[in-house]
Amino acid sequence: MESISSLLTVAITTSPTPSSPSTELISSVIESFRLHCPELAATRVIVVFDTFDRIAAQNRLKSGSASPEVAQHYSAYKENVKSLVLREYVNDSEHGHDLQQATATAEFGSPHDENNSVELSITHTPDRHVTFIEPVARLGFGLAVRSALRVVETPYVWVQQHDWALVADIPLQPLLEVMHSSSAEANTDTPKPIKYISFPSIRMLRYAISDCVNSYPALRTLTATLKDDFPSSSQPDVKVPLTPLFFWFDKPHLASTEHYLSRVFPTRLAMRRGEFIEDKIGQRARGQMKDGEWGKWATWLYYPDEGRELCLRHLMGRTWRGGEGGLVGKYQKGT
Template identity: 60%
Template sequence: MGSGFDQSSLLTVILTTSPTPSIPSTELVSSVLRSFQRHCTELLTARVIVVFDTFEHVTARSRLKKGQATAKVAENYNEYVANVKELIVSKYTPLGEKNPGNEPAGTPLKEWQDRAEFGLENPRNEVSVTITQTADQQVTFIEPAARLGFGLAVRAALRICGTPYVWVQQHDWALSADVPLGPLLDVMANSEADETVPIKYVSFPSERMRSYAVSACVNDYPALRDLTASLKRDFTPPSNPEVKVPLTPLFFWYDKPHVASTEHYLARVFPSRLAMRRGEFIEDKIGQRARQYMKEGQWHRWACWLYYADEAKVPYLRHLHGRTWEGAEGELYLKFGYVEE
């Protein structure tokens, strides 16, 4: 899992989180961080930006994907934000260190206001965001004044990201197998000089993506099948020739955990304020469009890949179902029939 690469200069983790039934508990985020510790420790030493998206309306029944939260969830959200901040600072900043202001390491010292704009130019099509950051830029928190949705949340983080690559992480996907992040970044960086085989985005197989290269979503389309046959291979990172990084072309842009070029992300997914409306998900909006372009021979514009160790027979990602998960205690209530009124 280790690689010796300089995470602070190469990679930023973008973690998006929002209201769930389990808040104010941080169990979801804690599960993600534990999976980092077990399967890719570099993700705990890289810079991290946490975007706290919020809810749109308080309703009798939660529809969290649409920004609708119950009164209980809404009431618990501020406490949840505070709990996650404490958790992230404890995991991403060295204990006992002091910064130039003699404050504990990780203390947010810098704060500023920004805005997330969308749609046609109009003051109503803007959301103000508050950004706080540690002195060493190791930890950054973004808090919008209104709901952004996953797409605009990612864009808000990309805009202040100071590294060439990002790891985009939703709060309810955990790693379930070891990810060789250093060699993978090395291969991506090396591909910058080879326009014939660009590597701009790499996702990882989940349960439904086993044997992706020979699945119907590839084999049923001659252009995708031929492209897979010509490009699928083991790449060799220049800094470690003994390691192989197996990749196969991916014909979609997924929201699930992925590593990507920051510049490519902004240029391809967010070329203008019209690209994404408030509340939208990238895979719903851009993923479908990208797949159609790829079927028409434009895969190279997107340069999406799937990490393909052992022909993707083993899932690398596990979905935690954040919108329905009640937390450990809540799940026990549901399992044994005890539901609080």
């Protein structure tokens, strides 16, 4: 295979948080990359800075309302994150002076309504190793991800929300290899397509034997048929344990860029402004999977130690206000 840096782009979505203008939240995510999957701190990276719709007395960040304090600090937060990412990914916090500029549009809904679009400002390093996307109005997670995918130049993407940290080692190269191999084997008689891989959070432990699988005969059968330890071509001693996943989650995941765009965002009608993928597409996908159409989604869960090993920890960005000692150590062991 090619190098990971030529195969994969990390797409980070961020938005107003009570901890602004501190970058400790994203710093903790990047620190977790370095601890548990160093390749994610060396790939190309795209950061989408979503924004708020309105200023209100209290934060309702998921619905687009920001308090005056959060709104006031957001511009400084964006500049701080840019400096952080440039320092971490190109080892140069001053590289921002050399950023090149472009524009794009995030369209949605009916094409007959001229208000159904948001203008995007895009800046990037000359080699496009680091890219920043800033909308003039709120996108929501779904359109933020689509905006990043449209500038991704690699066949795979790691989608990362700003408040999920890794807490276990992730074998990124073997994961990419099994995804690549599944594409090469797509025309065989017994394919196991692998287009999307999520990772266990606390509620996903022992997923293969959970009620959301066992309660449905079709899902039980798919799990018994497809769940496997997949071989790695470059690391023969490494097996990649995967079990079918019957949902499309927003939490950190690895996916085929082309599959993402064609399956989740086939038209501008697929996602409205402000929507989350798992709320809109995840429910639809699960319904189709129950009817036997899992293969069109090809979603998997990384499943070390038969699903007993926790890989992700939610840092609760909408409520966290910062604290001493960073977040990675605090959340490292499942507290």
